[in-house]
Amino acid sequence: MAGRVLVLGSLNVDLVTRVERHPRPGETVLGEGLRRLAGGKGANQAVAAAAAGADVAMVGCVGDDAGGAAYRARLEARGVDVSGLRTVEDTPTGHALIAVSDDGENSIVVVPGANDLLDEREVAAVDTLGPGDVLLVQLEVPRTVVCTAVRRAAGRGARVVVNTAPYAALPPDVVALADPVVANELEMAALAEAGAEPRSLLVTFGANGAAWDGATSPAVEVAADEVLDTTGAGDAFCGALAAALARGDERDTALAAALAAGADAVRREGAQADPEL
Structure with a gap:
């Protein structure tokens, strides 16, 4: 019987515009259009895990605004359990300001909002996990909450997947509990510089594939003219990976599923399929 995936993390309303190229420091460029999309690494990964067939619960915080209400309804419609999603009064839902260039690359500024207010109430959801289940976390919410959740989940026998994005230093014992730590090349370098020693490390190299504890796998090839937006590729990868591990x-099978999901994500705009919020 497949286990559950519990995603503890962020939910953002993404405000996205397209630019011919990204501005240099001090420079202004014109954007074309403005879209309101569903984002946030936590929710992106929860949606990806659900799309991959997992039984998924999302744990996090939204504000008492239209964005928060819309996001709750969106996740419910996609089969994600939102009983662990807390609405915080007098606080905005998190937002991300995203510029996507003509070559598909993006720059992102995140305004955390309610994501900064996760606390022990969110950690308590981890007590529902057990052997065969997967806890998936990222670092867009308070690190103290992430660390406590990782320790508690591991103590209950659940598998823990830690995505070190956006990068922040974690205590050695938290890094060591992850199976795996998922990092891109920059995050891998930061881990090494900090002296962190994951017992299991999965490094993603974008179009060059991934390596899990040194065993490499090629990426699913995507033609340059098919690349629309790289925003959600890493999150799609992590969500599909967690779903496969919960199965x-x-x-090898889990990594292949994750690479395929990442490749599919760059072919569409926004971090989630049908992303309008």
Whole structure:
């Protein structure tokens, strides 16, 4: 029987515009259009895990605004359990300001809002996990909450997947509990510089594939003219990986599913399929 995936993390309303190229420091460029999309690493990964067939619960915070209400309804419609999603009064839902260039690259400024207010109430949701379940976390919410959740989940026998994005230093014991730590090349370098020693490290290299504890796998090839937006590729990768691990898939199978999901994500705009919020 497949386990559950519990995603503890962020939910953002993404405000997205397209630019011919990203501005240099001090420079202004014109954007084309403005879209309101569903984002936030936590919710992106929860939606990706649900799309991959997992039984998914989302744990986090939204504000008492239209964006928060819309996001709750959106996740419910996609089969994600939102009983662990708390609405915080007098606080805005998190937002991300995203500029996407003509070559598909993006720059992002995140305004955390309610994401900064996760506390022990969110950690308590981890007590529902057990062997066979997967806790998936990222670092767009308070690190103290992430660390406590990782320790508690591991203590209950659940598998923990830590995505070190956006990068922040974590205590050595938290890094060591992850199976795996998922990092891109820059995050991997930061881990090494900090002297962190993951027992299991999965490094993503974008179009060059990934390596799990040194065993490499090629990326699913995507033609340059098919790349629309790289915003959600890493989150799609992590969500599909967690879903595969909760099914009990072996490493090779889980990694192949994650790479395929990442490749599919760059072919569409926004961090989630049908992303309008």
